[in-house]
Amino acid sequence: MFATEFEYTKANSVSEAIQLLGSNDGAKILAGGHSLLPMMKLRLARPPMVIDIGGIEEMRGISVENGTLRIGALTTHADIAESHVVKDASGILWETAYGIGDPQVRNRGTIGGNIAHADPASDLPTVLTVMDAVFTIQGQGGITRRGSRNVSADEFFTGPFETVLGENEILTAIEMPVLAANQHAEYAKMAHPATSFAVVGAGVVVTVDNGVCTGARVAVGGLTPKPTRGPSVEAALNGIELTADNIAAATALIDGDLGSDILGDVFASGEYRRAMAAIELKHAIFHATGLAHHN
Ligand SMILES: Cc1cc2nc3c(=O)[nH]c(=O)nc-3n(C[C@H](O)[C@H](O)[C@H](O)COP(=O)(O)OP(=O)(O)OC[C@H]3O[C@@H](n4cnc5c(N)ncnc54)[C@H](O)[C@@H]3O)c2cc1C
Structure with a gap:
């Protein structure tokens, strides 16, 4: 058509x-x-x-300053996947960008477009939520009359294909903290074989001191209308040794954080996606902590 x-x-x-x-x-x-x-x-x-807006140079680029990684909204997935700055500052984002679609999609698709579109099956909303990212939004006059504002990823996504972006607003940049040496982050997804979109995707950032988890952020996507944080899993991970059994017990708690609005389609039912959430989350923590190589 x-x-x-x-x-x-x-x-x-x-x-x-x-x-x-x-x-x-x-x-x-x-x-x-x-x-x-x-x-x-x-x-x-x-x-x-x-x-x-493809020609607006001020909306492109990747930089790190004062412990913050900043990426212009027009930066393509390929630019992110090829950037050593992103690899060093946020390996989770670097790897995720490489796993998006195919070379054509990565060469044209932008981080800002991906976020603004807010497709529940997209990878970046989940990853940027778990990375505690902040989005810079610009507008002037018109309906919003807000000028420039910063919105956290936690607040930005409001539903499937829905965000807090006003009609006359543009997303201009994405910022996130550079991962510290004791922080380990990973994104694992069950990818749709035709498109690589997330059927179920899970992101984690764990802080580990002397073998004990001292902080955790987890989020899942693909199965819920917007990225869903896992407060029960985060609380259970905090203060424990990250052994395979402990991780399996903590990640199983994601079921209680998902709510009842679970997406399903002919490829994967809601029930199946629900069951996969704990498994992808467990894989993500296993990979983040190196346990994947031993189990
Ligand atoms: C075959 C295929 C496979 C794909 N696989 C994946 C995948 O595995 N994982 C994944 O995450 N994504 C995947 N995608 C989606 C891809 O990442 C797109 O690039 C992304 O969803 C949209 O980015 P875009 O730059 O093309 O935006 P556009 O298509 O140009 O815009 C999308 C929407 O966002 C708005 N918009 C764009 N930029 C801004 C801005 N700066 N401020 C405000 N509004 C804006 C537009 O008005 C529009 O409504 C796939 C797409 C295709 C076609």
């Missing part, structure tokens, strides 16, 4: 893109186009105007 007719325009700066959004009702931002264009072709989205 072809998309409905639309006007195409290019923005050369963030402020121009915001101004164009504000003066054209229903207009949509085009970043890598790997989610927007399929939606338009299926006529699930019918924007009268598409604003191409």
Whole structure:
């Protein structure tokens, strides 16, 4: 199917893109186009105007400053997967970017587009939630009248394909703490064989001192409408030695944190995904701590 007719325009700066959004009702931002264009072709989205932000250099790039990794929203998955800065600062993000889709998707798709689209099956919402990332959002006047604001990943995602982004706002950058030497992070997913999208994905960051877990953040995605933190698992991991048995007992508690709204489809039922959540979480901690090589 072809998309409905639309006007195409290019923005050369963030402020121009915001101004164009504000003066054209229903207009949509085009970043890598790997989610927007399929939606338009299926006529699930019918924007009268598409604003191409692909040429805005100020929205690209990767840097580390004062213990914070900063990535411009237009940075592609391939740029992240090839970056030694990301590899050193956040190995979990580096590996996850490499596991997204295929080379075409990674070469065009952007971190900002992935987050703004908020597909429950996307990998980055789960990983950025577990990494305690903060998103910079810019807007001016129009409906939001908020200027620039920072929103944590925990607050940003509100449901399937839903975020706190206002109509005239643009996501410009993503920031997250650089992992400390005693922090170990990993993302494990059961990937859909056709697309690599997460059927169930699990992210963990564990802090380990003298063999004991002194802090944990865990989140799962793919099976819930938005990334879901696991407070019961986090509490159970805290203060224990990370042995295989202890990890298995703690990760089993994720079931109680999932709630009742579990996604399912012809590929994998909700019941099956629910059962897989603890398994992917266990794999993630095994890999993060090196236990995977011994079990
Ligand atoms: C075959 C295939 C396989 C894929 N596999 C995976 C996978 O394994 N894992 C995974 O995580 N993802 C996967 N994806 C999705 C991919 O990562 C997309 O790149 C991503 O979802 C959207 O990024 P984009 O830059 O292409 O955004 P676009 O398609 O350009 O935009 C998506 C939406 O976000 C909005 N938007 C874009 N940028 C901004 C911004 N800066 N501020 C505000 N709004 C913005 C747009 O208006 C639009 O509504 C796959 C996609 C395809 C087609």
